Amino acid sequence: MSMHPQKNIKYFWEDLPVGRTLEIGSTTVDRDEVIAFAGKYDPQPFHLDEEAAAKSMFGKLSASGWHTCSMAMALMVRGFLHESSSLGSPGLESLKWLKPVYPGDTLTLRQRITESRPMKSRPDVGLTRTLWEMFNQHGEQVLLMDGYGMFRRRTPAAVDEQSADCA
Amino acid sequence: MSMHPQKNIKYFWEDLPVGRTLEIGSTTVDRDEVIAFAGKYDPQPFHLDEEAAAKSMFGKLSASGWHTCSMAMALMVRGFLHESSSLGSPGLESLKWLKPVYPGDTLTLRQRITESRPMKSRPDVGLTRTLWEMFNQHGEQVLLMDGYGMFRRRTPAAVDEQSADCA
Numbered sequence: 079m080s081m082h083p084q085k086n087i088k089y090f091w092e093d094l095p096v097g098r099t100l101e102i103g104s105t106t107v108d109r110d111e112v113i114a115f116a117g118k119y120d121p122q123p124f125h126l127d128e129e130a131a132a133k134s135m136f137g138k139l140s141a142s143g144w145h146t147c148s149m150a151m152a153l154m155v156r157g158f159l160h161e162s163s164s165l166g167s168p169g170l171e172s173l174k175w176l177k178p179v180y181p182g183d184t185l186t187l188r189q190r191i192t193e194s195r196p197m198k199s200r201p202d203v204g205l206t207r208t209l210w211e212m213f214n215q216h217g218e219q220v221l222l223m224d225g226y227g228m229f230r231r232r233t234p235a236a237v238d239e240q241s242a243d244c245a
Numbered sequence: 246m247s248m249h250p251q252k253n254i255k256y257f258w259e260d261l262p263v264g265r266t267l268e269i270g271s272t273t274v275d276r277d278e279v280i281a282f283a284g285k286y287d288p289q290p291f292h293l294d295e296e297a298a299a300k301s302m303f304g305k306l307s308a309s310g311w312h313t314c315s316m317a318m319a320l321m322v323r324g325f326l327h328e329s330s331s332l333g334s335p336g337l338e339s340l341k342w343l344k345p346v347y348p349g350d351t352l353t354l355r356q357r358i359t360e361s362r363p364m365k366s367r368p369d370v371g372l373t374r375t376l377w378e379m380f381n382q383h384g385e386q387v388l389l390m391d392g393y394g395m396f397r398r399r400t401p402a403a404v405d406e407q408s409a410d411c412a
Contacts, residue, residue, distance in 0.1 A: 119318050120318050120319065135333070148282075152286045166342075167310065173336050175336050
């Protein structure tokens with residue numbers, strides 16, 4: 079288990095400027111995991127049962143949207159956050175499930191920083207706004223998330239920067 | 246496994262007018278499940294390890310935000326969607342993790358319909374916008390989601406209703 083030691087941090091807030099795009103990684107969707115996740119957290123028939131799924135608008139067994147988000151998070155932690163000074167997220171401005179996700183799909187996650195500002199209340203922390211975009215093996219986008227992250231700064235804000243900040 | 250049979254449907258689109266509030270149910274957060282979820286989908290130290298969590302801003306072991314969403318979904322499926330004509334969701338306008346969620350917390354979910362309109366493209370389907378609000382045992386709100394759901398209609402739209410619809 080990574081203990082997120084300070085010495086391994088590659089990305090502080092200052093290292094995440096607007097426009098920065100990072101390829102985060104890929105994962106293949108496992109059928110048993112789709113069913114196990116749905117059984118616990120989203121037991122709708124089209125996420126659990128091939129026959130019910132065939133009759134649904136998805137056409138075949140598909141992953142819960144929350145499973146898709148969770149797979150994106152797993153990629154994000156292992157491919158980025160573990161090397162960052164992340165302090166978590168207050169939430170998202172938008173979440174879109176754009177296409178069904180099926181067992182056997184290979185999903186690839188990319189993130190792009192769209193806003194960045196110091197936090198007024200905490201001189202040692204900055205806020206970023208990030209787009210998470212996940213694509214399947216056909217190049218179709220399956221997920222869009224637009225949310226905020228808090229990161230410790232490499233260098234805390236100076237007093238005059240804080241007073242000028244309107245975050 | 247429920248097969249979502251037509252005959253058991255209690256809530257069609259017409260049964261979900263603006264302003265309708267439903268108490269969905271409660272669940273207690275299990276420590277082993279917090280760690281199991283985090284190990285798979287959000288392996289950040291403060292979701293996995295008591296000692297690391299004690300040093301984090303959460304103060305003690307807390308659930309992944311995605312686990313919190315998934316627990317809300319589990320309540321929503323078992324307490325509402327299974328009895329509805331739900332066809333899934335295209336996404337959310339907003340998702341806020343307002344307070345940490347800890348093992349042992351009892352979470353209670355409520356939903357409120359805030360918008361409702363026919364779908365122009367599908368006369369047999371209506372769209373609702375819904376607030377999901379989840380509270381802990383202290384009455385503190387831990388989660389807010391503001392999203393869309395598609396539901397089959399009890400009675401498909403008439404032609405003149407469709408042409409007047411600007412959804």
